[in-house]
Structure formats: C-alpha cells, structure tokens
Amino acid sequence: MASSLKGVKPKAPEIELLAHSFVVPKKQIFSPAEISTKWEKSEAYQELIGFICAVNEAVKNMKLTDACYMSQVTVNLLKILETMENWIAEIPPVTQPQRFGNKAYRDWFQRLHDQAEKLIQDALDEKFSCAVAEISVYLSESVGNPTRIDYGTGHEFAFVAFLYCLFKIGACDQNDLAAIGLRVFTKYIEVMRKVQMTYNLEPAGSQGVWNLDDYQFIPFIWGSSQLTDHAHIKPRSFLNEELCTAFSKDYMFLGCIQYILKVKHGPFAEHSNQLFNISGVPSWSKVNSGLIKMYKAEVLSKYPVIQHFLFGSLLRINAATATDTFVSE
Numbered sequence: 001m002a003s004s005l006k007g008v009k010p011k012a013p014e015i016e017l018l019a020h021s022f023v024v025p026k027k028q029i030f031s032p033a034e035i036s037t038k039w040e041k042s043e044a045y046q047e048l049i050g051f052i053c054a055v056n057e058a059v060k061n062m063k064l065t066d067a068c069y070m071s072q073v074t075v076n077l078l079k080i081l082e083t084m085e086n087w088i089a090e091i092p093p094v095t096q097p098q099r100f101g102n103k104a105y106r107d108w109f110q111r112l113h114d115q116a117e118k119l120i121q122d123a124l125d126e127k128f129s130c131a132v133a134e135i136s137v138y139l140s141e142s143v144g145n146p147t148r149i150d151y152g153t154g155h156e157f158a159f160v161a162f163l164y165c166l167f168k169i170g171a172c173d174q175n176d177l178a179a180i181g182l183r184v185f186t187k188y189i190e191v192m193r194k195v196q197m198t199y200n201l202e203p204a205g206s207q208g209v210w211n212l213d214d215y216q217f218i219p220f221i222w223g224s225s226q227l228t229d230h231a232h233i234k235p236r237s238f239l240n241e242e243l244c245t246a247f248s249k250d251y252m253f254l255g256c257i258q259y260i261l262k263v264k265h266g267p268f269a270e271h272s273n274q275l276f277n278i279s280g281v282p283s284w285s286k287v288n289s290g291l292i293k294m295y296k297a298e299v300l301s302k303y304p305v306i307q308h309f310l311f312g313s314l315l316r317i318n319a320a321t322a323t324d325t326f327v328s329e
Contacts, residue, residue: 022134025310028317032303039306044315051164058177060225063250068178073171076123081187088198101149105199109146116140124171131169134312138162152204153217154305159188168314181222189219212274223253224288235281
C-alpha cells in the first residue's frame with residue numbers, strides 16, 4: 001500500500017468464489033477507542049486505502065473526457081446509476097413545511113433498497129451471483145440515511161467500498177481503475193448531487209467551513225490527481241469562477257468547486273475556508289498527498305463516520321497482515 005503506485009499493477013487480494021462464504025455485512029465498531037485498536041489495523045482499512053490510492057494513480061493527468069477502457073461491468077454500473085437517477089423524476093419531492101429532509105426521499109431510498117440485489121445481479125456475470133447479497137448492502141448504504149434523511153462522507157465511503165468489492169470478487173480488474181474513477185464515480189457524484197438538491201438532504205456530520213464540502217471528499221482527492229502536471233491550471237486557479245466553469249466537465253476537482261459556488265453564497269474564503277487554504281499550496285501533487293492524509297484523519301479516523309460502516313466477508317474487521325492491500329506486484 002502506498003500513495004504512489006508507479007510501476008506496479010494494483011489488484012485486489014483474490015478470493016475463490018465457490019469456496020467463499022459470503023455474509024450480510026454488519027457493524028463491528030462500537031466505541032471511539034476501537035477506531036485505533038480495530039478499524040485502523042483491519043484488513044478492510046488497509047485494502048480500501050490501497051484501492052483509493054490505486055484509482056488515484058489510474059486517473060493521474062487524465063481528463064474526465066479522455067477515452068478510457070470500459071468493460072461491460074463498468075458500462076452496466078453506469079446503467080444502474082442512470083436507473084437510480086431516473087427514479088428521482090418518478091418520485092418527486094412532497095410539499096411539507098420543513099425545508100430540509102423531504103420525506104419523498106424515503107420512497108426513493110426504499111426503491112433502491114428493494115431493487116439493489118436485482119440491479120447488481122443483472123450487471124454481473126452469473127458466476128458472481130453468490131456475492132450479490134453482500135455487495136448490494138454497500139450500494140444501499142451509499143445513498144444516505146432514510147431515518148435522518150441525510151448524506152455525507154460516510155455514505156460516499158460506502159460507495160467506494162461497493163466498488164472495491166467488485167474488484168475483490170474479480171468482476172472488475174486493474175484495467176477498470178480509470179473508468180471506475182472517471183466514469184462510474186463521477187456519475188455517482190452527479191446522481192447524489194441531484195438527490196441532495198431534489199430532496200434537500202441534510203449534510204451528515206458536516207463540519208461546515210472546516211470541512212472541504214458538506215457532502216463529498218473523494219472527488220477532491222482523485223480530482224487533484226487529474227490535475228497533477230497540468231501546464232496552466234494551478235491550485236490557485238480554482239478561485240477563478242470562469243475557469244472552473246470552463247473546465248468543470250474535464251476535471252472532477254473543478255466540478256466540485258463549480259457545484260459549491262452554485263449552492264453557497266458570500267466570500268469563498270468564508271464559506272469554504274479549507275479549500276481557500278488549499279489554493280495556496282504550490283503544486284497539485286502536494287495538494288493530492290495532503291488530501292489523502294486529511295481524508296484519513298478527518299473521515300476515516302472519525303467515530304461518527306466509521307461507527308456506521310459495515311463489515312462482512314469481503315471487507316473484514318480482522319487485523320491486517322502485510323499482504324492485505326489492494327497493491328501487489
């Protein structure tokens with residue numbers, strides 16, 4: 001596991017489908033102390049960090065619009081997300097007195113909960129059917145909480161876990177990494193922004209201006225990797241609204257800034273203080289490495305986030321060994 005993966009071919013630790021016992025994931029972290037004693041030492045933690053870093057390397061210096069290899073599975077994942085997006089139009093928000101937390105979201109969520117297994121079953125080869133019940137839980141967890149009607153970085157992390165599980169069972173391989181970052185994850189963010197806006201989801205555990213964004217974090221990591229060696233767009237450039245608008249379709253990071261400028265008002269330094277500080281970093285490579293460190297500290301090490309994460313046979317709470325990483329030779 002490393003933040004730099006030059007010269008290596010990242011892949012998930014392999015499992016034998018027929019010999020493997022899949023389970024329904026469940027909570028395993030029950031106290032703040034277990035973040036350092038169990039979670040950060042677990043197989044799941046090591047493998048998911050490795051996966052995030054592998055996609056980070058795969059999208060380096062690539063535009064969202066660049067051609068990349070698309071396997072049938074990645075095409076099918078896009079179809080799942082398009083289906084979820086279409087449901088938004090079919091389940092409009094209801095009229096209610098409170099501004100946040102439109103109750104129609106619960107109907108949208110329930111539809112995904114009811115159909116997640118079928119959607120994934122249809123997207124994968126039949127030989128992976130034994131894994132569907134376990135994997136589908138992470139897709140359902142990735143779109144927010146129906147009780148609180150909120151969404152945040154913990155739900156986004158569940159989608160990363162969902163994607164990683166596809167690599168773990170062998171449905172995706174290293175050739176899919178760029179498409180997972182540039183196509184599938186970008187579509188997921190697009191769908192979730194529409195869900196947020198349509199149903200006025202509350203930010204889950206928002207730190208306000210002290211966080212990067214009320215809802216997402218990963219697109220800032222992978223988005224900064226896209227810009228690593230850009231000749232003209234520097235970290236200070238994203239404070240230019242016109243530039244963000246012009247290049248938001250090419251770069252995830254700039255798309256995030258454009259979205260923030262749509263939903264927040266006032267001086268950027270006040271409503272997005274952390275991002276304003278990042279604009280002063282001299283290079284995108286430093287931004288990228290700093291964001292990975294920040295993600296570990298501000299998302300993955302926070303009990304309010306990880307207490308909701310679910311562990312099963314693919315993402316295990318067991319203590320990691322040296323081989324428990326997404327990266328191998």
